[in-house]
Amino acid sequence: MQRERVSENVYWFQSDVYAQVTAGVITGPQWAVVIDTLALPDETLAMRSFIEEELSVPVRYIINTHNHADHTWGNCFFPGATIIAHSLTGQIMAERGQTALEAARKQNPAFKNVKIVLPHLTFDEGQITLRVGKKNLVLFSTPGHSRDGISILVEEDRVLFAGDAFMPIPYVVDGSLDQLSETMKSMGKMGLENIIQGHGDIILRGEIDNAVKENVAYLSAVRKSVKAALKRRNPLEALSQVDIAACGKSRVYLGGLAEDLHRRNLRAVLKQIAEAEGIDLAAIIAIAQQEQEYEEDV
DSSP states (O other): OEEEETTEEEEEEEEESSBBEEEEEEEOOOOEEEESSSSSSHHHHHHHIIIIISSSOEEEEEEEESSSSHHHTTEEEESSSEEEEHHHHHHHHHHHHHHHHHHHHHHHHHHHHHHOOOOOOOOOOSSSEEEEEEEEEEEEEEOOOOOOEEEEETTTTTTHHHHTSOOOOOOOOOOOOOHHHHHHHHHSOOSEEEEEBBBBBOHHHHHHOOOOOOOHHHHHHHHHHHHHTSSSSOOHHTTTTTOGGGGGGTTTHHHHHHHHHHHHHHHHHHHHHHHHHHOOOHHHHHHHHHHHHHHHHO
């Protein structure tokens, strides 16, 4: 696990094991707030040990930026903490969490002691403000990666914990391309010192403008590629030729997971655009497959 002091009483953690997932902590004189947990129990427990033993404060609150397992399954390792999230986060975790956890346990015994712990305090609109020592934390909705995404601004330091609304590879499988583009553009106008991504390294002040432009350009390239593919006889085959470099991103991001995330983005946006435009994608693909099978037989 990597660890860095971002500003006074503000810390960042990054997994060495899974997709460079990140978490954070803001400390006050008597207690701390954790922002997300790490993907694997051992790393979350190491983070808790650092907070309790080296920073010498207990964790009173956990803020979940969204419902995904790599950011929430560590909730159970902070007994007694109040968990804050968007109202949709609790709903989605209640619907999907246990099934996903049981599947994960079959593949990895590290999740044996994990329990799904739902948020205790939620909000739908507007913002929540939380005072931690000398720091004012502002929680607000940032959809796009997922419907329930929120970000946390450390107001005095202009540090934004963006969750997965900002990643080296924007990811929209559970969200909306348009919403994510608008969310990232708004972050670029906030006058920030740092953006803490949900995965990947910290974005510094001088890097923010370029990072926003690059991410928005990537999503635009994905949209254009999908629209072009929908004009082809077999959209899926056409998209198979669109690698991540063709959309302006490197495949080396996130420990080599970038190309896989890109492929998932293409399929998700294909489905989203087809539904929005009333295109029967399943029928198009079925016809293309039948034609291909006929050509192979001939």
